[in-house]
Amino acid sequence: MLNEHIPIYRNLIQIPTSALRIGMYVAQLDRPWLETPFTLEGLLIRNQNDIKKIKKYASTVYISVDESSTNIVHSSASLPYTKKRVDTKTNKGLPYEPSSNPIPIRKEIQEIGKEHADAKGMIKNLMSDSQNWHNNLPRAKEVVKSFAQSIIRNQNALYWLTRIKNKNEYTAEHCLNVGILAMLFAKHLGWEMKNIEEVGLAGMLHDVGKMSIPAEILDKPERLSDAEFDIIKNHVLEGYKILSRDKTLPETVLRTSRDHHERINGAGYPYGKKGDDISDEAKLIAIVDTYDAITSERVYSPAQPPTEALRIIYEESGELFDKFLAVKFIECIGIYPPGSAVQLDTGETAIVVEQNPKRKLLPKVFILPSSGKQHLCNGTLLDLSQQKHHGNRKINRALSEPQNPDDIEEIFNFLKADECQT
Numbered sequence: 001m002l003n004e005h006i007p008i009y010r011n012l013i014q015i016p017t018s019a020l021r022i023g024m025y026v027a028q029l030d031r032p033w034l035e036t037p038f039t040l041e042g043l044l045i046r047n048q049n050d051i052k053k054i055k056k057y058a059s060t061v062y063i064s065v066d067e068s069s070t071n072i073v074h075s076s077a078s079l080p081y082t083k084k085r086v087d088t089k090t091n092k093g094l095p096y097e098p099s100s101n102p103i104p105i106r107k108e109i110q111e112i113g114k115e116h117a118d119a120k121g122m123i124k125n126l127m128s129d130s131q132n133w134h135n136n137l138p139r140a141k142e143v144v145k146s147f148a149q150s151i152i153r154n155q156n157a158l159y160w161l162t163r164i165k166n167k168n169e170y171t172a173e174h175c176l177n178v179g180i181l182a183m184l185f186a187k188h189l190g191w192e193m194k195n196i197e198e199v200g201l202a203g204m205l206h207d208v209g210k211m212s213i214p215a216e217i218l219d220k221p222e223r224l225s226d227a228e229f230d231i232i233k234n235h236v237l238e239g240y241k242i243l244s245r246d247k248t249l250p251e252t253v254l255r256t257s258r259d260h261h262e263r264i265n266g267a268g269y270p271y272g273k274k275g276d277d278i279s280d281e282a283k284l285i286a287i288v289d290t291y292d293a294i295t296s297e298r299v300y301s302p303a304q305p306p307t308e309a310l311r312i313i314y315e316e317s318g319e320l321f322d323k324f325l326a327v328k329f330i331e332c333i334g335i336y337p338p339g340s341a342v343q344l345d346t347g348e349t350a351i352v353v354e355q356n357p358k359r360k361l362l363p364k365v366f367i368l369p370s371s372g373k374q375h376l377c378n379g380t381l382l383d384l385s386q387q388k389h390h391g392n393r394k395i396n397r398a399l400s401e402p403q404n405p406d407d408i409e410e411i412f413n414f415l416k417a418d419e420c421q422t
């Protein structure tokens, strides 16, 4: 196995090298250690010179909280790690520990695919009937329970499904995706199952107030007037009002619908709440809502790749988004999320099929055939973490140009169908 002598560090945080500080232990770079002059695969930052050297060879690194000086980690304002926050909702105060043996992604996609398709229909119904929307609630609660189980079996399947987008169904898909991403993120944070399901339901229902906005404003491609923007902004209070009519919903779900456009610096709406006046759930939904919106094609803007969405979220962290949660979300999605295109050191283009939770830099990839997509059967599935020798294929870089959503869907369907397996 490649680099098998490297210790598997628990409790890794992915940060840009600009956030490096003395005392941090760099466990992994965004490129193989072999391509750098560092002789050891891991480095305790002892001085500014170490930081300079790391910056020369990497733009993003994983630091090990366990191996770093905890005083420095906890006191550094630029490193948004606050263990206490994690502790509030964990089972044992431990951060996320990935399952070492998830079921195969192909099997999990088959398992959860139909439920996902049904869920989209359910959300469409729910969002189109302001009188009887609550009739869909029992089903919505069932869906979050099924999704929670799927995430435990293999979280890559539902993430893939959030990447398959139909621009004509933006509202329903967005609500569903925000629910799924919120659950993936909450699991990554180590939240208890009850909280994971609750934040998933909050995500699915966060924009329920948009039912009251006329379509000509909601879908207007041109710039909105101030009056129209006020109508859009009112969806949060309208959502709270609508959801309050149902007495079975947890208060968290209601409050998240009202507060998901509040921002850490007070620049949000409806109340301009700041910092910890905003609940953890609303801060979390604010991030995943933004991530899904940026990576989706909307009437007024094209879809951007995940890396661009993560860059924007990171840039706005500490101002619009909670800094700790923004960094944890980047760690959750990873540098190479499923569905993203990468270039290997051989020059080949590959699509990331499945993340390896313990070796995020060595995902399972599908190497596209050089002859084009019409010959997908000539492609190769390869688990980069399972190669036998050093010097085998490695990821050189993520391809940052926007990907055609149809390409992603085609490759996803190909992988799902298992057409060319021998």
Ligand SMILES: [Fe+2]
Binding pocket: 206, 207, 235, 260, 261
């Ligand atoms: Fe919203």
